[in-house]
Amino acid sequence: xxxxxxxxxxxxxxxxxxxxxxxxxxxxxxxxxxxxxxxxxxxxxxxxxxxxxxxxxxxxxxxxxxxxxxxxxxxxxxxxxxxxxxxxxxxxxxxxxxxxxxxxxxxxxxxxxxxxxxxxxxxxxxxxxxxxxxxxxxxxxxxxxxxxxxxxxxxxxxxxxxxxxxxxxxxxxxxxxxxxxxxxxxxxxxxxxxxxxxxxxxxxxxxxxxxxxxxxxxxxxxxxxxxxxxxxxxxxxxxxxxxxxxxxxxxxxxxxxxxx
Ligand code: NDP
Numbered sequence: 001x002x003x004x005x006x007x008x009x010x011x012x013x014x015x016x017x018x019x020x021x022x023x024x025x026x027x028x029x030x031x032x033x034x035x036x037x038x039x040x041x042x043x044x045x046x047x048x049x050x051x052x053x054x055x056x057x058x059x060x061x062x063x064x065x066x067x068x069x070x071x072x073x074x075x076x077x078x079x080x081x082x083x084x085x086x087x088x089x090x091x092x093x094x095x096x097x098x099x100x101x102x103x104x105x106x107x108x109x110x111x112x113x114x115x116x117x118x119x120x121x122x123x124x125x126x127x128x129x130x131x132x133x134x135x136x137x138x139x140x141x142x143x144x145x146x147x148x149x150x151x152x153x154x155x156x157x158x159x160x161x162x163x164x165x166x167x168x169x170x171x172x173x174x175x176x177x178x179x180x181x182x183x184x185x186x187x188x189x190x191x192x193x194x195x196x197x198x199x200x201x202x203x204x205x206x207x208x209x210x211x212x213x214x215x216x217x218x219x220x221x222x223x224x225x226x227x228x229x230x231x232x233x234x235x236x237x238x239x240x241x242x243x244x245x246x247x248x249x250x251x252x253x254x255x256x257x258x259x260x
Pocket of ligand 1: 017
């Protein structure tokens with residue numbers, strides 16, 4: 001699959017894996033493509049968008065500073081993507097559901113008694129990924145000449161339980177199943193759940209310092225000290241190679257460590 005003239009929406013684009021995906025995507029799409037960066041940090045998005053636009057003159061770059069756990073944030077994101085689509089007559093729609101959070105990992109299962117806290121977590125990490133994707137697929141309906149691709153940035157936590165990660169594991173597991181259903185229902189939509197591997201990001205630092213489970217904290221500290229973390233750029237390239245090779249079964253989970 002060539003990425004062609006694409007409209008790409010990347011959530012969680014202000015740092016970490018999402019930002020690396022934007023940079024790599026910008027280098028791979030054809031001139032005339034458009035890239036939409038979404039996260040809450042306005043200044044960072046503005047700076048990154050300006051940098052990308054300067055480096056890639058044929059690329060339209062926009063950003064939306066939005067809290068994706070709110071209806072207003074979702075609506076503004078969808079509107080910006082629609083406007084970019086109208087301007088460009090895209091050959092490919094690419095949605096990268098990357099934004100996410102760990103929740104309060106200083107709490108174990110039995111500490112999670114507040115329904116409001118749990119609902120807020122699921123709202124960002126499950127509901128918003130579902131509603132953003134469904135809304136964008138409706139805004140860009142299937143038609144001859146348009147390829148549609150949805151990526152769920154996943155984790156080993158979607159399939160394996162980890163102590164102190166009740167919300168994170170539950171959210172990632174729910175997302176995988178949700179996107180597998182999408183793959184069953186919409187045969188013309190390519191759906192990939194990609195596990196990027198443990199990377200040196202803010203999320204990683206949080207686990208090293210805040211996880212309730214001491215063994216998990218130590219595991220993360222050791223991974224960093226022993227140089228065992230995955231390079232963000234390498235993981236990004238692997239994900240885009242998987243997308244472009246286009247041999248995965250739609251709906252499947254592909255992990256960084258599965259890729260040669
Ligand atoms: P980071 O915490 O570094 O980045 C998270 C991104 O999500 C930021 O851009 C943040 O931007 C955005 N975000 C958070 N909350 C919201 C919100 N309410 N609305 C909009 N955007 C939001 O995470 P990583 O880069 O480490 O992780 C990216 C993805 O990869 C996540 O889905 C994570 O689960 C997954 N992953 C990460 C691993 C790792 O080792 N790091 C391992 C396996 C999977 P802002 O604060 O500006 O809103």
